[in-house]
Amino acid sequence: MALLPIYTVPHPILRKKAQRVDKINKNIKRIISNLVETLRHEKGIGLAANQVGIPLQIAVIESKAEKSKNGEGVLSIPLTIIINPEITKFSSQTETAEEGCLSIPNIWGMVKRPSKVIVKGLNEKGEEIEIKASGLFARVLQHEIDHLSGILFTDKADLDTLHKITPDGQRIKINLLSL
DSSP: OOOOOOOOTTOGGGGSOOBOOOOOOHHHHHHHHHHHHHHHHHTOSEEEGGGGTOOBSEEEEEEOSSBOTTSOBOOOEEEEEEEEEEEEEEOSOEEEEEEEETTEEEEEEEEEEESEEEEEEEOTTSOEEEEEEEHHHHHHHHHHHHHHTTOOHHHHBOGGGOEEEOTTSOEEEOOGGGO
């Protein structure tokens, strides 16, 4: 396993739609292992393959019950690997919550998303899976699936809420053009 470099804005790969994975082989399994190792090392909640320069529809999600980088509590999400994910259903009920991204370091903003989703895709064995998620898990799935379509959370954020968190914990309002 290896740690992979995380691409940050304005790298063009973050804006490209990732390609579907046709076959789960040793290379795909190695990519998944490296994504999981990188996610854990960076203490993130989700990571899409194109965030590390691999334009394939693979995402990994995991959250242990620890504090997030912005100091807010995080619920536990078991390790979830999803290949070729597709949202098949989403609730009309929405929730607005703060999001950040490893590809847009230290920037946070409020994003409105459906509170529940159903996602279909493949697991690391190539088996079809269906995930019914709500709350934080639903939010992270949507965030990572957006990545695989070249969409960043800042595209959906309330621009008036975008802010930077300084090393000493201060929140500084930012302009999207400054990214």
